[in-house]
Amino acid sequence: MNNFPVTELRCALCHKSYHPGEVRYTCPDCGTDGILEVLYDYKKAADSMRPDALRQAPKSLARYAPILPIADPANLPPLRVGGTPMYQPKRLREQLACPKLYIKDDGQNPTGSFKDRASAVCVASALDNHIDLITAASTGNAASSLSGLCAAVGLKTIIFVPEHAPQAKVTQLLMFGATVLKVRGTYDDAFELSMQATAKFGWYNRNTGFNPYLLEGKKTAALEIWEDFGYRLPEYVAVGVGDGCIIGGLWKGFKDLQRMGLIDRLPKLIGVQAEGSSVLTKAFSNGDKVIPEPDADTYADSISVGTPRAAAIALQGVRDSGGFFIAVPDSEIMEAQVMLAKYSGVFGEPAGATPLAGLRRCLQEKRIDSQAEICVLVTGNGLKDINGAMKSLQASAYSIDLDPAKLETSLQELAIV
Amino acid sequence: MNNFPVTELRCALCHKSYHPGEVRYTCPDCGTDGILEVLYDYKKAADSMRPDALRQAPKSLARYAPILPIADPANLPPLRVGGTPMYQPKRLREQLACPKLYIKDDGQNPTGSFKDRASAVCVASALDNHIDLITAASTGNAASSLSGLCAAVGLKTIIFVPEHAPQAKVTQLLMFGATVLKVRGTYDDAFELSMQATAKFGWYNRNTGFNPYLLEGKKTAALEIWEDFGYRLPEYVAVGVGDGCIIGGLWKGFKDLQRMGLIDRLPKLIGVQAEGSSVLTKAFSNGDKVIPEPDADTYADSISVGTPRAAAIALQGVRDSGGFFIAVPDSEIMEAQVMLAKYSGVFGEPAGATPLAGLRRCLQEKRIDSQAEICVLVTGNGLKDINGAMKSLQASAYSIDLDPAKLETSLQELAIV
Numbered sequence: 001m002n003n004f005p006v007t008e009l010r011c012a013l014c015h016k017s018y019h020p021g022e023v024r025y026t027c028p029d030c031g032t033d034g035i036l037e038v039l040y041d042y043k044k045a046a047d048s049m050r051p052d053a054l055r056q057a058p059k060s061l062a063r064y065a066p067i068l069p070i071a072d073p074a075n076l077p078p079l080r081v082g083g084t085p086m087y088q089p090k091r092l093r094e095q096l097a098c099p100k101l102y103i104k105d106d107g108q109n110p111t112g113s114f115k116d117r118a119s120a121v122c123v124a125s126a127l128d129n130h131i132d133l134i135t136a137a138s139t140g141n142a143a144s145s146l147s148g149l150c151a152a153v154g155l156k157t158i159i160f161v162p163e164h165a166p167q168a169k170v171t172q173l174l175m176f177g178a179t180v181l182k183v184r185g186t187y188d189d190a191f192e193l194s195m196q197a198t199a200k201f202g203w204y205n206r207n208t209g210f211n212p213y214l215l216e217g218k219k220t221a222a223l224e225i226w227e228d229f230g231y232r233l234p235e236y237v238a239v240g241v242g243d244g245c246i247i248g249g250l251w252k253g254f255k256d257l258q259r260m261g262l263i264d265r266l267p268k269l270i271g272v273q274a275e276g277s278s279v280l281t282k283a284f285s286n287g288d289k290v291i292p293e294p295d296a297d298t299y300a301d302s303i304s305v306g307t308p309r310a311a312a313i314a315l316q317g318v319r320d321s322g323g324f325f326i327a328v329p330d331s332e333i334m335e336a337q338v339m340l341a342k343y344s345g346v347f348g349e350p351a352g353a354t355p356l357a358g359l360r361r362c363l364q365e366k367r368i369d370s371q372a373e374i375c376v377l378v379t380g381n382g383l384k385d386i387n388g389a390m391k392s393l394q395a396s397a398y399s400i401d402l403d404p405a406k407l408e409t410s411l412q413e414l415a416i417v
Numbered sequence: 418m419n420n421f422p423v424t425e426l427r428c429a430l431c432h433k434s435y436h437p438g439e440v441r442y443t444c445p446d447c448g449t450d451g452i453l454e455v456l457y458d459y460k461k462a463a464d465s466m467r468p469d470a471l472r473q474a475p476k477s478l479a480r481y482a483p484i485l486p487i488a489d490p491a492n493l494p495p496l497r498v499g500g501t502p503m504y505q506p507k508r509l510r511e512q513l514a515c516p517k518l519y520i521k522d523d524g525q526n527p528t529g530s531f532k533d534r535a536s537a538v539c540v541a542s543a544l545d546n547h548i549d550l551i552t553a554a555s556t557g558n559a560a561s562s563l564s565g566l567c568a569a570v571g572l573k574t575i576i577f578v579p580e581h582a583p584q585a586k587v588t589q590l591l592m593f594g595a596t597v598l599k600v601r602g603t604y605d606d607a608f609e610l611s612m613q614a615t616a617k618f619g620w621y622n623r624n625t626g627f628n629p630y631l632l633e634g635k636k637t638a639a640l641e642i643w644e645d646f647g648y649r650l651p652e653y654v655a656v657g658v659g660d661g662c663i664i665g666g667l668w669k670g671f672k673d674l675q676r677m678g679l680i681d682r683l684p685k686l687i688g689v690q691a692e693g694s695s696v697l698t699k700a701f702s703n704g705d706k707v708i709p710e711p712d713a714d715t716y717a718d719s720i721s722v723g724t725p726r727a728a729a730i731a732l733q734g735v736r737d738s739g740g741f742f743i744a745v746p747d748s749e750i751m752e753a754q755v756m757l758a759k760y761s762g763v764f765g766e767p768a769g770a771t772p773l774a775g776l777r778r779c780l781q782e783k784r785i786d787s788q789a790e791i792c793v794l795v796t797g798n799g800l801k802d803i804n805g806a807m808k809s810l811q812a813s814a815y816s817i818d819l820d821p822a823k824l825e826t827s828l829q830e831l832a833i834v
Contacts, residue, residue, distance in 0.1 A: 079762050080502040080525065087495060091571050108497065108525065110762065112800055152762030154508050158833065163816065168803045170814055175758035175799065175806055179833060180814035189819050196821045201834055341592035345496050345527060345569030382592065383529055383800035386585045389592055397587055397597035399580065402606050404613045416575065416596060417618055 004071040004128075005045065009036040009212060012312055020069070025210050032195070035313060036212040037252070040067050046260035051231040059083045061120055061220055067256050068121060068220075069213040075127035077149040079110040081120040082220050086228035086375075089344035098363060100373040102234065104225060105346050107381030111172065113302075113349075114221065114246060114379040115145035121217030122206045123149045129204075132156060136206035137187070137194035140169030141302055141380055146206050147176035158203065160194040162187045166301060166385050188294065188307045208245035209309030218249025219256060225267075225375055226257055233263055234373035238270040240354035241325070242303030244280055244314025246379060247271050251317030267375075268323035270368075271314065272358030274298030278327035279308050280315060285325075288315045299330050299391055300350035302380055324367075332357040334392035337382070347382035350392070421488040421545075422462065426453040426629060429729055437486070442627050449612070452730060453629040454669070457484050463677035468648040476500045478537055478637055484673050485538060485637075486630040492544035494566040496527040498537040499637050503645035503792075506761035515780060517790040519651065521642060522763050524798030528589065530719075530766075531638065531663060531796040532562035538634030539623045540566045546621075549573060553623035554604070554611035557586030558719055558797055563623050564593035575620065577611040579604045583718060583802050605711065605724045625662035626726030635666025636673065642684075642792055643674055650680055651790035655687040657771035658742070659720030661697055661731025663796060664688050668734030684792075685740035687785075688731065689775030691715030695744035696725050697732060702742075705732045716747045716808055719768035719797055741784075749774040751809035754799070764799035767809070 009018040011027035011034045018027075018036065027034025045066035047053070057063035061082050062073035070076065087103045109116035119142070126134055136146050137160040150157045157178040161170060162185060174180055183190040191207065198205040208214040226233055233254065241247050247269055257263045273281045277296040283289055296306035308314065318325060333350050336357035341347045348356075355376045362368045382389050400410045411417045423437040428444035428451045435444075435453065444451025462483035464470070474480035478499050479490035487493065504520045526533035536559070543551055553563050554577040567574045574595040578587060579602060591597055600607040608624065615622040625631040643650055650671065658664050664686055674680045690698045694713040700706055713723035725731065735742060750767055753774035758764045765773075772793045779785045799806050817827045828834040 077762065078504060078507070080522075085497040089569070090495070091569070105497075105527075108527070110522075110525070111764070112798075148758075148762040148764065150762075151759050152506070152508070161814070167807075168800065171803050171806050171810065172764060172800065174810050174812045174814065175755060175764055176762065177759040177812075179831075180812075182814045182816045183819055184816060185819040193817075193819065193821060193824060196824055197828070200825065201828075338592060341565075342568055342594040345494065345565040345567075345593065347528070347565065347589060347592055381529075381800065383585065383589065383798065386588050386803070389588050390584075393588065393591050395591045395594075397578070397591065397599045399599045399601060400610075402600055402602040402610065404610060407610060407613055408617065411614070411618075414596075 005040050005066055006038055006069045007041050008039040010039060012037055025205065032210060035209060035310065038069055038212050038216050042259040046262065049260055049262060054227060064220055064223055069216050070121065070124040071128040075124040076120050077123050077152045079149060079152050081109055081116045082224060084108045087344060087346065092340070092343040095339065095343050096360065096363060098370050098374065100371065102375045103344055103346055104228065104375060104377050106221065106377060106379050107348055107352055111145045111148040112381035112384050113141040113145055115142045116149065117220050118208060118214040118217035119145040119149045119206065121213055122146065122211065123153060123155060125213050126155060126204050127153065131204045133158065133203050134206050135194055135197060135203040137191040140165050141384065142206065143178070144169055144172040144176065147173040147178035151176040160190040162190045166387060168384055168386060187305060209243060215245065215249045215252050218246055219253030221377065222250045222253025223257065226263065233265060233267045234375045235267060236270055236368060236372055236374040237267045237377065238272060238355035238359050238374060239377040240300065240303050240351045240379060241271040241273050241280055241314065242277065242305040242351070243308045244310035248310045248313035248317055251321065266321055269318045269321040270323050270355065270358060270362065271318050271325040272355045273325060273327045274300050274303060274333060274354065275327045275329045277304045277306070279306065280311060281325040281327040283311065284315055284318065299388055300333050300354050301385065301388065302349060302351035303354060326358045326361060328357040328361050332361065336360060337389065337392040341382065346378060348378040349380035349382050349385045350388045352378040352380040422457050422483055423455055423486045424458050425456040427456060429454055442622065449627060452626060452727065455486055455629050455633050459676040463679065466677055466679060471644060481637055481640055486633050487538065487541045488545040492541040493537050494540050494569045496566060496569050498526055498533045499641060501525045501641070504761060504763065509757070509760040512756065512760050513777065513780060515787050515791065517788065519792045520761055520763055521645065521792060521794050523638065523794060523796050524765055524769055528562045528565040529798035529801050530558040530562055532559045533566065534637045535625060535631040535634035536562040536566045536623065538630055539563065539628065540570060540572060542630050543572060543621050544570065548621045550575065550620050551623050552611055552614060552620040554608040557582050558801065559623065560595070561586055561589040561593065564590040564595035568593040577607040579607045583804060585801055585803060604722060626660060632662065632666045632669050635663055636670030638794065639667045639670025640674065643680065650682060650684045651792045652684060653687055653785060653789055653791040654684045654794065655689060655772035655776050655791060656794040657717065657720050657768045657796060658688040658690050658697055658731065659694065659722040659768070660725045661727035665727045665730035665734055668738065683738055686735045686738040687740050687772070687775060687779065688735050688742040689772045690742060690744045691717050691720060691750060691771065692744045692746045694721045696723065697728060698742040698744040700728065701732055701735065716805055717750050717767035717771055718802065718805065719766060720771060743775045743778060745774040745778050749778065753777060754806065754809045758799065763795060765795040766797035766799050766802045767805045769795040769797040
């Protein structure tokens, strides 16, 4: 692993530093809460990460290899992960009176979610280390993502899911050949059981908030936002928040850009949660005191989390950025999902539309300037959860007769002509 | 429309030539069977379509503007249509002993299907002509595609679907704000009714095999295959076939490349149908005699078509290419869908996996050389039809207890450890 660019793993709690060969998951002193931050030789990395170098590089995650925990970038799965489109949605901007709104559609990743970024790095890391089996617990997206990318390279996957995971997501990962274990319990229960299995059988674990390298995959979205904006950053980045790993990953990406001296301003992070699953929003206004809520529930299943695993880094990141958390009711997420599709052509899953719901609320409450540059990150494809979309829909199809003679009458009755 | 590059519309049946301003849909002399071929000043177009020019051009369909029926390329919808990934699936190649197999994943288009290419051109054409409403009949993909791209630009859509269209597809187009009319009948019935409505109300019609410009959008996949292969073409291109428009569009693209003098060899087209919906396969071995089958049915709903609208161009294209049609049973499509996902990480809808089923059969029957370069075009994302995927799956999830003490026993019982 001569080319492994990680120089240090540093505990987020006790700040003790480890060599990357010393430890695989969390800080041995602090236990599972001691998430390790992955650090690099930023001075050296900066050379390959300057705009002029990146403009020449092929459009794949390998372009960020100098600050990824991968020894051999050829071990990244051969699917088009990242490089997702950044849209300037004219009609949605008009609808919200928010003229500098941007949508980054991460639902366009190979398996339909942002999680492909983290899975890609996890797969490469496993291949670097000659590991042939990866396990994870997931509400769905991380699992299908891991399974899909493992299918492309031939790694085995064992996935722990809560018993009420949407069938569409379970089907997707079975199609990819994963072994799926439905745990008779919640996401948190599935997570605990996967941790037990990791400890017991020595499987490689993909759980974010545990495996430090996953966050490094997630940060690639931040690096792309920087590139999409022409090597600068918008004033706000809004994203849906469940366990805090995505927003934590984004913050890590922005911080790394700062460490390399490539930006002079960091964006403010807006973490948007569903009211029914808003542990971090409450903690943020309560001295960062995290109180798990085992009954957390929202129809935006990808962010339905009672025990946020990456609470510390999410809270710290949002605070350092000068941003904030906000919680919105499911009814507003449903409206945002329809609005996003109807006015931009981007069909996001409920959790993917959640930051738009938060943005609407912020604009209504004048918490942010409507003229600011705002990037909304859509983290999952609406096709992943058709049942969720059906709940959001107010509209329905009209049934009409086959008889052409009745066509005009039918359409008149429906007020279409 | 000074910059409108179309020079001529030529009837596929009687070969009569029209000026593009003269006629909007099919040949007035031949009626709805007289599909018009769209022609350009190929000598002039060739300059902008040479590899050195294209290498510099932005990655959007606008790069092909010199041979697209669009006056203003800025009217193309602002979503990432086309530019889909071309994979070299190592494990799938091994599985099939087909070392030069390529997968082009058009399920990665914005609304999840190949049809976005045609819809993009349709939307641009409507905007060119100051039209504000588009109608179509569709089994689902063309409709959701049209609705999504219209949502991005603010055009109204009225969609006729058969009453048994999968709910996932109907939901997607309702999310995009389309008016959906469920016709109490088949796809063919929905098509007829949409044609009646077009004639009666003067709506702009997106139906392929009727609106000549749709095929021009579809041909962009052929142009991309040429680019993906480094400005040359593979020996075979295999694709699923329902009404014949996709394969007809591919052939038009390859022919246009030939007309511009940019290729010296055309690929052989393999049109793969489901046995239950194989009108064109039968016609191909029966002197091109097309006998509609009103009871046509396959679980691959996107290619379940009893009256193929583009029969003439599909049959002619496949014949001219030196290729052939082949029909496979649904059971083999199901196997191919699982194989595609499991060994490449590409989750295609049943119709999208159909060409892979055809390829397997061809390899088994030694109808094609397993060492040849073969491109399989996956035309739709598996997430669009989770019910279809569930039929394909042999595997299922295992339920396990929450009790960590039972974990090892449970996993042993399942032969996982």
